[in-house]
Amino acid sequence: MKLIRTQGRGARKAEEVLATLEKRGGAAFERVLPVVRRIVANVRRSGDRALHRYAAQFDGLGDTATIRISAQEMADAWDVIDPSLRVALKTAAAQIRAFAKMQLPRSWSKSSTAGLTVGQIVRPIDAVGCYVPSGRHPLPSTLLMTAIPAQVAGVQRIVVVSPKPAPETLAAAHLLGIKELYRVGGAHAIAALAHGTPTIARVDKIVGPGNLYVTAAKRLVAFDCAIDMLAGPTEIIVTSERGDPAEIAADLVAQAEHDPEALAIFITTRHDLAKQVIGEAKTQSRKNAIARTALDRNSLAIVAATLEEARSLTNRLAPEHLTVDSIEDLEWVSSAGSVFVGGWSAQPMGDYISGPNHTLPTGGMARIRGGLSVNDFVKLITVQQYDAAAIGELGPHAVLLAEAEGLTAHAAAIRMRFRKRSSNRTANRSSARRARG
Structure with a gap:
């Protein structure tokens, strides 16, 4: 030091x-990018054939071993780990889940102007892939940190990939009720999650830390599949x-x-x-x-x-x-x-x-974002609803802005509501006169 x-x-x-x-x-990525680019391209092109080949080469997957891990294997791992570790995993899971629930954004709506209601609705991402490293050390904690916020967010399909997962990792997956766990890692696992194979269907977002090859692969697939960060x-x-x-x-x-x-x-x-x-x-x-x-x-x-x-x-x-x-x-x-x-x-x-999550920004990325959170697994969808009075009040301002930008169709779409409003008012007055007569 x-x-x-x-x-x-x-x-x-x-x-x-x-x-x-x-x-x-970032600089180190350049050194491994040629290899990673080739791996990702091969998995995208050849699917399971390439995935199995790389799993055998890099993950030590035997000829008779299956990539997908069964629920029974996860349950067996839970049964054989030390009872005190089971308590520790449950305690950690409860702490992580409680924090994620406090982080979860809420749907809301309010009226900012008479006749206009605005707000947001919160919806989970459909499918996410959680990468759990298993190199020098088994990391069941990373499985908890990536999968639990996804569960709290309401993600329906959570896929976990981990090369040579240790019994502790399998036990953590059982604790959380993980349905899809695959014994693959590295760039080939990232490629499978991003592009899909017959064995591993594609996901919408990939989260979790990994080595240089994993991170480089996340960088390569980021335009095809969302990622959390380059850790x-x-x-x-x-x-x-x-x-x-x-x-x-x-x-x-x-x-x-x-x-x-x-x-x-x-x-x-x-x-x-x-x-x-x-x-x-x-x-x-x-x-x-x-x-x-x-x-x-x-x-x-x-x-x-x-x-x-x-x-x-x-x-x-x-x-x-x-x-x-x-x-x-x-x-x-x-x-x-x-x-x-x-x-x-x-x-x-x-x-x-x-x-709080231990999947955190590195390389100076903390200047622009925090760690992985439940917010990484949801979409905030904004909502707006006008009535006739609100379109009459705010519409003219919007028309002026649209015309200033030269977007005549924008202005026309708003003016169409003016005519509808005017027509409705005329019809209402006619109905009132008939009712009086």
Whole structure:
């Protein structure tokens, strides 16, 4: 873990490093795109034949193994896992579900002008695909984080793909009542979800994290099938003036163990605290090869000149995970995927059980969006209803705008309602006179 200062002799070098970090994400895709493009094209063209070939090559699928996992296999996995893990999965699922329900947007309508009712109706996406990685570690938590918000949103068809899914992942699928689970991963799984094969029918949107090949495939199919985001290696920033060095380092090491390319950064104005955190991170990662590699390769302790600069740098880097000292710090946070407040809020709690989603924007994408949520699985359909009085009041303004844009048919469609309104008023007056006579 390197220490850099934003002032003094190292200021220029620090700015170069920060400028590079701002542009992180995306560059690595170019290296794998040719291979991924070929895989996606083959699955789109040859369907199951290509899917089975790649599943055998990359996922270790045997000749006699089926791609689709049966409900019985999921149930068996639930039965064999440790009872305490079953309780933990149920607890995590309940927390995630409760949070997603609070996030769920509501249908509403109101009258903004007499005779005009406007509003929105909320409808779920029809079919989604959830990608659950299963590389270095089984990730049943990712299945919970991707499938539960879809269930809360009301998605009718939820498809899960995961290469070599562990019993814990199968058990999580059983807990949620997942009907479609396939033992495939990588770019070929993304292609199958996006374009469909005889075995895996296409979906409308793909969500969930994955390795570089998975992310590159999501990028390629994004024009044919909606995606949530392009997620890169895990990121963490801790911005602190008074945190405990051991606890700060523990969170840095925890996120660093996800991936040798993970980014772990500590930002402070205190040189002494930065040195202590570096020492603790080195000690705590000694027996964790992946975390040690990530810390050596990518990680920084940044000593800022002022508190304002430390905060500005944090937002500038827009981290996936961010830890701050106190609730008051939320006032200056503008770009982060998920924020953890105070020394008790260990970042791994958010990976599993807090409730907010752990599928979060990386590579600086936190500047423009938050993490995966129930909102990723619904459509907001707007509604408007006029009566004659409202079209008479607002229509002339709309006609003027349409004519200013040269859209004469727009204006004509509105004027047609004026004539209808006038005709109805004439008819109503005639009816009234007849009634009086």
